[in-house]
Amino acid sequence: xxxxxxxxxxxxxxxxxxxxxxxxxxxxxxxxxxxxxxxxxxxxxxxxxxxxxxxxxxxxxxxxxxxxxxxxxxxxxxxxxxxxxxxxxxxxxxxxxxxxxxxxxxxxxxxxxxxxxxxxxxxxxxxxxxxxxxxxxxxxxxxxxxxxxxxxxxxxxxxxxxxxxxxxxxxxxxxxxxxxxxxxxxxxxxxxxxxxxxxxxxxxxxxxxxxxxxxxxxxxxxxxxxxxxxxxxxxxxxxxxxxxxxxxxxxxxxxxxxxxxxxxxxxxxxxxxxxxxxxxxxxxxx
Amino acid sequence: xxxxxxxxxxxxxxxxxxxxxxxxxxxxxxxxxxxxxxxxxxxxxxxxxxxxxxxxxxxxxxxxxxxxxxxxxxxxxxxxxxxxxxxxxxxxxxxxxxxxxxxxxxxxxxxxxx
Numbered sequence: 065x066x067x068x069x070x071x072x073x074x075x076x077x078x079x080x081x082x083x084x085x086x087x088x089x090x091x092x093x094x095x096x097x098x099x100x101x102x103x104x105x106x107x108x109x110x111x112x113x114x115x116x117x118x119x120x121x122x123x124x125x126x127x128x129x130x131x132x133x134x135x136x137x138x139x140x141x142x143x144x145x146x147x148x149x150x151x152x153x154x155x156x157x158x159x160x161x162x163x164x165x166x167x168x169x170x171x172x173x174x175x176x177x178x179x180x181x182x183x184x185x186x187x188x189x190x191x192x193x194x195x196x197x198x199x200x201x202x203x204x205x206x207x208x209x210x211x212x213x214x215x216x217x218x219x220x221x222x223x224x225x226x227x228x229x230x231x232x233x234x235x236x237x238x239x240x241x242x243x244x245x246x247x248x249x250x251x252x253x254x255x256x257x258x259x260x261x262x263x264x265x266x267x268x269x270x271x272x273x274x275x276x277x278x279x280x281x282x283x284x285x286x287x288x289x290x291x292x293x294x295x296x297x298x299x300x301x302x303x304x305x306x307x308x309x310x311x312x313x314x315x316x317x318x319x320x321x322x323x324x325x326x327x328x329x330x331x332x333x334x335x336x337x338x339x340x341x342x343x344x345x346x347x348x349x350x
Numbered sequence: 351x352x353x354x355x356x357x358x359x360x361x362x363x364x365x366x367x368x369x370x371x372x373x374x375x376x377x378x379x380x381x382x383x384x385x386x387x388x389x390x391x392x393x394x395x396x397x398x399x400x401x402x403x404x405x406x407x408x409x410x411x412x413x414x415x416x417x418x419x420x421x422x423x424x425x426x427x428x429x430x431x432x433x434x435x436x437x438x439x440x441x442x443x444x445x446x447x448x449x450x451x452x453x454x455x456x457x458x459x460x461x462x463x464x
Contacts, residue, residue, distance in 0.1 A: 299440040
C-alpha cells in the first residue's frame with residue numbers, strides 16, 4: 065500500500081528547480097555569523113562551504129523524494145552541518161552562532177530561489193513548512209554536535225583533573241611520591257595503580273611514598289583497592305610507605321578489618337620521605 | 351647449570367640467578383623442586399634470584415609454584431628473591447593475594463636489600 069502525499073504546486077515547483085550559481089548569494093549569512101566580530105572563519109572558507117551547501121541543497125531538492133528526511137541526500141546535509149558545527153565550536157564559537165546561521169540560511173535560501181526563478185516561494189505556506197521541517201532537523205544536528213563537543217570537553221577536563229590530582233613525582237633517584245587528593249573511587253584507584261606500577265618499572269623505583277593527606281573519605285571497596293595497590297608496589301620490589309592517614313580514615317580502615325601489619329605507615333609525607341631515604345641508606349642532614 | 355625448564359647462573363658469592371625457560375613445566379613441580387634444591391645445596395647457595403621479567407601475568411598456579419620453590423629454598427637456608435616483576439603481573443597477583451608471599455621481591459638484583 066502506498067500513501068499519496070499531497071504536495072502543493074509551489075512546493076512542486078521548488079523541487080523542479082534547477083539550482084545553480086546561488087553559492088555567492090548564500091555566503092551572506094555565513095559572513096555575518098562567522099566573519100564579523102568573532103572571526104571564526106575567513107571569507108574564502110565561507111565561500112567554499114557555500115558552494116558545498118548549494119550542491120547539497122540541489123541534490124536534496126532534485127532527489128526522488130525531497131520530503132524524505134531519511135534519504136541519503138538529506139543525510140549528507142546533516143553530516144555537513146554536524147562537521148560545520150564542530151568546526152565552529154572548536155574555534156570558540158557559540159551554539160547561538162550556528163543556530164542563527166542555520167535560520168538565516170533558510171531565509172536567504174527562499175529569497176535567492178524566489179529571485180532566481182521568479183516564483184514567489186516566500187508567499188507559500190507549504191514551502192515555508194517544508195523548509196521549516198528541513199532546517200529544524202538541521203538545528204537538531206547543530207544541538208547534537210554541541211552536546212558531543214561539550215561531552216568531549218568535559219571528558220578531557222576530567223582526564224586532565226585526574227592526571228593533575230595524582231601527580232607521580234620522582235623526588236629522588238629511585239623514590240617516587242604520590243600525593244592523592246580528593247575522593248578515591250574504584251575507577252580512579254585503578255587508574256592511579258596502573259600509572260604508578262608502570263612508573264615504578266620505568267624508573268626502577270625502590271620506594272614509593274603514598275600520601276593520603278588529601279583524602280577525606282574512603283569506603284570498603286576503595287580501602288581494599290588501596291591495600292591491593294600497596295601489595296602490587298611491594299611485589300614489584302619497591303618499599304610502599306603510606307602517609308597522612310586522617311583519624312577518620314584510620315577508624316574506617318580498622319572497622320573494615322584492613323590488615324596493616326605488612327604496610328609501613330608514617331604520620332606525614334616528611335616522615336615518609338625520611339623513612340624512604342633511610343631504607344635506601346641516604347642520610348639527610350640539616 | 352641447566353635443569354629442565356630453568357637455567358641457573360652463579361652471579362656472585364652464594365648468589366644464583368634462576369631464569370625460567372619457555373619449556374618450564376610447573377605441573378612437574380615436585381621433581382623440579384628436588385633438582386633445584388639439590389643444586390642449591392651442592393653449590394652452597396645463599397640467595398636465589400628468580401627473574402620474572404618475561405612473565406606478563408602471574409596466575410594462582412604460577413604463584414603457587416613460586417611459593418613452593420621459595421619454601422623449599424628456605425628449608426635449605428636459601429633466600430628466594432623475585433626480581434623484575436612486570437606491572438601487569440604485579441597488578442594481577444595483587445588481586446588474588448591474601449597473605450604475604452614467602453619470597454621477597456626486588457626491582458633488580460642490585461636493588462635488593464635485607
